[in-house]
Amino acid sequence: MVRLITHNLLACHVKGCTSNNFPLEFKDVQVELRDAEFNSDFLRGFIPKIEWKALVDAARQVGNTSLPLELPEMLDDDFLKSLHHVLLEIHVEEGSMTCPNCHHVYPISNGIPNMLLAEHEIG
Amino acid sequence: MSRPELQAPPEIYYGDVEAKKYTKNTRNQQIQADMTYRALELLNLLPDEPAMLLDIGCGSGLSGEILDEEGYIWTGVDIAPSMLEVALEREVEGDLFLQDIGQGFGFRPGSFDGAISVSVLQWLLNAETSHPTSSPPHRLNRFFTTLHSALRNPSRAVFQFYPSSDDQIQLISSIAQKAGFGGGIVVDYPNSKKAKKVFLCLFVGGGGAQQVPQGLDGEVEEDGKARFERRRERERTRSNSGKRKPIKGRDWILKKKELYRKRGKESVPRDSKFTGRKRKPVF
Numbered sequence: 261m262v263r264l265i266t267h268n269l270l271a272c273h274v275k276g277c278t279s280n281n282f283p284l285e286f287k288d289v290q291v292e293l294r295d296a297e298f299n300s301d302f303l304r305g306f307i308p309k310i311e312w313k314a315l316v317d318a319a320r321q322v323g324n325t326s327l328p329l330e331l332p333e334m335l336d337d338d339f340l341k342s343l344h345h346v347l348l349e350i351h352v353e354e355g356s357m358t359c360p361n362c363h364h365v366y367p368i369s370n371g372i373p374n375m376l377l378a379e380h381e382i383g
Numbered sequence: 384m385s386r387p388e389l390q391a392p393p394e395i396y397y398g399d400v401e402a403k404k405y406t407k408n409t410r411n412q413q414i415q416a417d418m419t420y421r422a423l424e425l426l427n428l429l430p431d432e433p434a435m436l437l438d439i440g441c442g443s444g445l446s447g448e449i450l451d452e453e454g455y456i457w458t459g460v461d462i463a464p465s466m467l468e469v470a471l472e473r474e475v476e477g478d479l480f481l482q483d484i485g486q487g488f489g490f491r492p493g494s495f496d497g498a499i500s501v502s503v504l505q506w507l508l509n510a511e512t513s514h515p516t517s518s519p520p521h522r523l524n525r526f527f528t529t530l531h532s533a534l535r536n537p538s539r540a541v542f543q544f545y546p547s548s549d550d551q552i553q554l555i556s557s558i559a560q561k562a563g564f565g566g567g568i569v570v571d572y573p574n575s576k577k578a579k580k581v582f583l584c585l586f587v588g589g590g591g592a593q594q595v596p597q598g599l600d601g602e603v604e605e606d607g608k609a610r611f612e613r614r615r616e617r618e619r620t621r622s623n624s625g626k627r628k629p630i631k632g633r634d635w636i637l638k639k640k641e642l643y644r645k646r647g648k649e650s651v652p653r654d655s656k657f658t659g660r661k662r663k664p665v666f
């Protein structure tokens with residue numbers, strides 16, 4: 261149950277890994293699609309928080325190419341519907357996320373990412 | 384009162400059996416639900432404003448179900464796999480992470496519009512290992528520092544917890560303050576043995592100018608009347624400010640139930656005229 265909305269907020273938290281530690285890269289993912297209720301107010305409020313390029317890339321990694329490369333200035337309904345789907349309806353169930361900097365691998369099993377660090381990785 | 388945090392590490396204490404027992408116990412459900420509503424009240428979000436919340440030590444999702452009902456999008460973290468397993472079974476909507484909050488968070492700055500944590504913080508006061516990085520102050524420091532950065536400015540984080548001494552409250556407050564938080568302790572029903580509840584109410588931003596909310600007080604009878612009064616009060620403030628719009632309407636719930644039935648899930652509640660109405664917990 262990692263949705264891309266949460267993935268877009270998540271950087272690596274290994275000790276000393278503080279730059280180039282976002283976004284974590286999806287590998288070998290299995291996804292499930294699940295309907296979520298559309299709420300355009302929520303989306304409009306959330307858009308300023310999004311790292312756009314990371315979201316577009318992550319969506320591609322899980323097989324979705326519906327988002328434009330640049331965040332459009334006009335937020336029409338069609339766009340918001342695609343954004344809604346990408347952020348809230350794609351659930352990564354299995355696979356892993358790798359830090360681009362320190363290469364720590366966070367495995368995802370049963371929809372739950374394992375964020376636990378080894379003793380020497382704790383800040 | 385019993386102190387599970389002194390008995391075993393959390394992921395051991397909340398094993399398969401205890402996780403199920405904890406979640407099924409209806410009295411426990413009521414208590415956790417009530418404290419969740421109170422934490423949300425202290426979080427003081429604008430009514431009708433959608434928000435992304437963090438549930439710290441989300442356990443089996445007893446709070447998460449309320450966050451779902453109230454229309455929040457949320458992420459939960461917990462160190463006990465068995466608790467998260469139960470949360471999955473209960474089909475909460477939030478994303479779940481297996482995480483030790485004492486190791487800190489990696490969320491980008493300003494990720495969340497608020498955080499709640501119900502009955503968790505006391506666990507951070509008890510370290511299992513003797514490794515220097517695992518001392519409670521070190522873990523608390525890592526926790527509060529990374530939490531502070533993960534929260535939007537301005538926003539709040541509200542923790543209900545069970546301190547076992549004033550020293551513990553002091554320790555926690557001072558580390559939170561050093562991490563950049565304003566705020567303080569709110570005690571509800573300080574004079575009642577049963578109804579007394581301690582909340583750490585932390586603020587991001589505002590330079591600490593925000594006032595710490597008042598604790599609740601008043602006549603408390605040992606049969607839980609205090610909770611009832613508190614709830615009435617809440618209903619009142621709610622109807623004044625207008626109810627927040629639930630994300631999940633009746634149609635959505637009907638659709639989801641249909642889906643569960645198709646998947647062969649048993650015990651899907653039948654549809655009725657009450658489907659999709661706000662649940663009114665009865666005490």
Ligand SMILES: C[S@@+](CC[C@H](N)C(=O)[O-])C[C@H]1O[C@@H](n2cnc3c(N)ncnc32)[C@H](O)[C@@H]1O
Nearest residue numbers: 393440441442445461462463483484501502506
């Ligand atoms: C009493 S339960 C409360 C669960 C949930 N908040 C509720 O109200 O039902 C305490 C929870 O804190 C979690 N916990 C304890 N220490 C933790 C830690 N270091 N990191 C993450 N979760 C922790 C436990 O696994 C357990 O699920």
Ligand SMILES: [Zn+2]
Nearest residue numbers: 272277359362
């Ligand atoms: Zn890293």
